[in-house]
Amino acid sequence: MPTFPTNLDLTTEGFRLRRLVPRDIAALARLRQDKETRRWAYPAGSTEADAEAAIAAADQMWASGEAAECAIVSLDGTLLGTIALKFYGPARASLAYNLAPEARGHGIATHAVTLISVGVQDIRRPRPTGAVDPARQRAVVPRGRASRFPA
DSSP states (O other), X not given: OOOOOTTOEEEETTEEEEEOOGGGHHHHHHHHHSHHXXXXXXXXXXXXXXXXXXXXXXXXXXXXXXXXXXXXXXTXXXXXXXXXXXXSSSSOEEEEEEEOGGGTTSSHHHHHHHHHHHXXXXXXXXXXXXXXXXXXXXXXXXXXXXXXXXX
C-alpha cells in the first residue's frame, strides 16, 4: 500500500486534522480516561505510557499505509479527539473517531469524517463508506452515507 504524506494537515472551520505527535501524549491519555471514550474505544490503556505507545503504533501504520490516525485539534492546538482511517486492501476501509466531552455535540465528528474522506481522495484512496453503530448513528448519518450494523 502506498504511504500517506508525512505533512498531512487538513483544516476546516474551527479545527484541523494532523498526525498525532509526541506533544499529544498527555492530552491523549486524558481523552482515553473519559468514561464514554473507554466504553466505545479504549477499555484499557489510558496512561501516558499507553498514549505514547499508541502514537508510536499510529506512526508505524501511517508509514506502511495501513492506517491514518489523526489528531482532531482546535485552531489553538487543543486536542479535541482523534479520527482513524484503517485500510483493508485497496477498496475497504474502516473509520473510527472519539471526542473529548467538551467537543461533543458541536458537529466536529461529522466535519472530521468529511474532511478525512475528502483528504484521502487526494492520495488516491477509495472514498470510505461503512457501518455506523445505531447508538451513535444520530451524530453522523444525517449528513453522511452509512449503513446500519446488522441486528
